[in-house]
Amino acid sequence: MTEMLLAVQQPFDFQECLVFLSRSEQEVLHVTTPDTVRKLMRIGERLILIELQEAxxxxxxxxxxxxxxxxxxxxxxxxxxDWLDLERDLKPFETMGAKNELLAPLIEAHRGLRMIGFPDLFEALTWAIIGQQITLSFAYTIKRRFVERYGDHQVVGGRTYWTFPRAERIALLEPEELRELQFSRRKAEYVIDIAREITNGDLSKTALQSLSSANIRERLLAIRGVGEWTADYVLMKCFQDASAFPIADVGLHQAIQHQLGTSKKPTIEEVKRYGESWQGWEGYATFYLWRSLYGNV
Known part of the structure; x- marks a missing residue:
C-alpha cells in the first residue's frame, strides 16, 4: 500500500477532527473508524481513495x-x-481564547481541533444552500440523495465511496429533477444557477482567492440565493478565513446559550459584543462553539 506523511502544525488533535467528521451517521462523503477516515477524492480525471491516520x-x-x-x-x-486546515498556526488563537470566558474551556477540552472545511467551492455553496432554514438532519438526508444520484463512486471491499457531484453535471439539470430529492423550488434553482456559473467560468475559487476577504464576500453576496449567513459560512469553510463570522447562525447562538447556562439565546447585538473579543479568530471561535453542541467525546 502506497503512503506518505504530511507534517502538521502543532497543536493538532486528529481524534478531535475524527469526532467532528463522525458527527452524522448520514454522512456520505467520508467513512470514519475510531482511528481513520477514508475519502474518495477526484484528482484531475481520476478517482483516488485515501485513508488518513494519525502519526x-x-x-x-x-x-x-x-x-x-x-x-x-x-x-x-x-x-x-486544505480540508483539515493543517497549515494553520493555532497558538495565537489559543493565546486569545485562554482569556475568554466562552472559549477558554472549549480550547482546553478540544485543543488541536481544526476548522474542517470544503476545498471545493461548488460543494461549499451547495451544502450551505441545502442547509438554509431546515434541520441539520434533513440537510444531510437531502445531501445523501443528491450525492448518490449525481456523484461519482468507487466500490472497495464491498463499501461504496462517493464524491460530490461535479458542477458540470448539475449545470445540465432542470429544477424539477432536484425537486424529486426534496429540494425546494428556490434551492434547486440556486444550486443549478451556481453550477452553471462555475461551468461557464463566471465563478471560480481560484479567481476569488486573489481578492481580499471583503471582496470575496461581496462577490458571494452577488450570487442568487446567497445571503450574509451563506457568504460568511463559505468564507469560513471554503476560503479558510479564520475571521469570517456567521453571526446569525442558529447553532452559534445555541452554543453560546449552552456555555453561559442562560435561559434564552443571545441577541445579535450580544453575539457581536462577544465577537469583538475574538477579532481575527471569529471563524475558529464559531467552530469551537459548534463543537460544544455534540458532546465532550
Missing amino acids: EHHIRVRFPVDEVSDTEKERVAREVR
Missing part, C-alpha cells in the same frame, strides 16, 4: 487501492491540507 506530528496518507504518481500525491496533499 507522530504527522498525518499518514495511505492509498489502499491506487498507484499514484508524484504529481497526484502533491495534489492529494494539498487537498488534505
Whole structure:
C-alpha cells in the first residue's frame, strides 16, 4: 500500500477532527473508524481513495487501492491540507481564547481541533444552500440523495465511496429533477444557477482567492440565493478565513446559550459584543462553539 506523511502544525488533535467528521451517521462523503477516515477524492480525471491516520506530528496518507504518481500525491496533499486546515498556526488563537470566558474551556477540552472545511467551492455553496432554514438532519438526508444520484463512486471491499457531484453535471439539470430529492423550488434553482456559473467560468475559487476577504464576500453576496449567513459560512469553510463570522447562525447562538447556562439565546447585538473579543479568530471561535453542541467525546 502506497503512503506518505504530511507534517502538521502543532497543536493538532486528529481524534478531535475524527469526532467532528463522525458527527452524522448520514454522512456520505467520508467513512470514519475510531482511528481513520477514508475519502474518495477526484484528482484531475481520476478517482483516488485515501485513508488518513494519525502519526507522530504527522498525518499518514495511505492509498489502499491506487498507484499514484508524484504529481497526484502533491495534489492529494494539498487537498488534505486544505480540508483539515493543517497549515494553520493555532497558538495565537489559543493565546486569545485562554482569556475568554466562552472559549477558554472549549480550547482546553478540544485543543488541536481544526476548522474542517470544503476545498471545493461548488460543494461549499451547495451544502450551505441545502442547509438554509431546515434541520441539520434533513440537510444531510437531502445531501445523501443528491450525492448518490449525481456523484461519482468507487466500490472497495464491498463499501461504496462517493464524491460530490461535479458542477458540470448539475449545470445540465432542470429544477424539477432536484425537486424529486426534496429540494425546494428556490434551492434547486440556486444550486443549478451556481453550477452553471462555475461551468461557464463566471465563478471560480481560484479567481476569488486573489481578492481580499471583503471582496470575496461581496462577490458571494452577488450570487442568487446567497445571503450574509451563506457568504460568511463559505468564507469560513471554503476560503479558510479564520475571521469570517456567521453571526446569525442558529447553532452559534445555541452554543453560546449552552456555555453561559442562560435561559434564552443571545441577541445579535450580544453575539457581536462577544465577537469583538475574538477579532481575527471569529471563524475558529464559531467552530469551537459548534463543537460544544455534540458532546465532550
